Amino acid sequence: MVRLLKALPLTLALAALISFATFAASCGSSSTAQARFVNAIADDTQALDIEFNGTKKFTDVGPFAASASTYVSVPSGSDKIQGFATGTTTQAFSQTSLVSFTSGKQYTMVATGTLTGTVNLLTPVDTNTAPANGSVSFRVINASLNGPGSVDVYILPDSAPNTTCFGNVGCPNPTITALPSPVSSINTTSAYVTVPYNSNGFGYTLYVTVSGQTTPLFNGGYSFNVGSVSLGSIRTLVLVDTACTDPCNGGAMSSQPILLSDLN
Numbered sequence: 001m002v003r004l005l006k007a008l009p010l011t012l013a014l015a016a017l018i019s020f021a022t023f024a025a026s027c028g029s030s031s032t033a034q035a036r037f038v039n040a041i042a043d044d045t046q047a048l049d050i051e052f053n054g055t056k057k058f059t060d061v062g063p064f065a066a067s068a069s070t071y072v073s074v075p076s077g078s079d080k081i082q083g084f085a086t087g088t089t090t091q092a093f094s095q096t097s098l099v100s101f102t103s104g105k106q107y108t109m110v111a112t113g114t115l116t117g118t119v120n121l122l123t124p125v126d127t128n129t130a131p132a133n134g135s136v137s138f139r140v141i142n143a144s145l146n147g148p149g150s151v152d153v154y155i156l157p158d159s160a161p162n163t164t165c166f167g168n169v170g171c172p173n174p175t176i177t178a179l180p181s182p183v184s185s186i187n188t189t190s191a192y193v194t195v196p197y198n199s200n201g202f203g204y205t206l207y208v209t210v211s212g213q214t215t216p217l218f219n220g221g222y223s224f225n226v227g228s229v230s231l232g233s234i235r236t237l238v239l240v241d242t243a244c245t246d247p248c249n250g251g252a253m254s255s256q257p258i259l260l261s262d263l264n
Contacts, residue, residue: 147253
């Protein structure tokens with residue numbers, strides 16, 4: 001009995017040490033954020049590898065493309081972000097200031113601007129909690145430096161492909177209003193807006209107008225299908241510039257946004 005009592009403190013100490021090690025490990029694993037990368041650089045003609053503090057995190061992301069809808073772990077805190085021509089050490093861009101990421105959060109990184117000028121990184125925080133079944137949550141990121149200073153965005157359910165109500169009585173209000181350009185603001189990401197799933201099977205069309213006006217910038221808009229009556233879905237649409245070559249004079253917003261399938 002005495003021998004058992006003497007062994008007990010050692011057992012408790014070992015248990016405490018194991019618990020502490022487990023806690024420390026869990027703290028270490030939570031010191032990362034998650035991110036995905038969108039290449040919206042207007043004059044980029046090559047795929048890019050993206051490094052965080054000298055460590056490659058994204059590989060072979062082509063022009064006007066996304067790394068994936070899935071995320072990778074990236075260091076939290078302040079990171080130095082650099083882009084390289086895929087498979088080489090040829091630097092395409094480097095952020096002059098560090099980019100901050102918060103542990104445990106998910107981000108969509110959007111690189112916009114030009115390689116011959118300045119590349120800007122937009123890093124909005126993502127929310128991927130599923131909306132109610134039979135609904136779709138939309139979010140829009142304005143990454144167009146050459147578009148209007150502020151835009152309204154309409155995401156309308158189609159009763160037939162490429163139809164619109166613009167100019168007609170009873171046209172609905174914009175889905176998103178006064179979304180600024182990254183030229184004038186760092187807050188160029190809308191809130192999530194949830195709408196019912198379009199059960200007639202024709203999906204949605206996105207239209208962009210100058211803020212406060214009702215004439216679409218692009219004829220026909222951008223049509224896409226998404227959602228299900230049995231699930232809740234999330235989509236992010238990134239407004240980008242048209243592709244250009246050096247010196248990229250006279251650029252404009254592209255009629256083809258980048259569509260990210262966030263959930264379902």
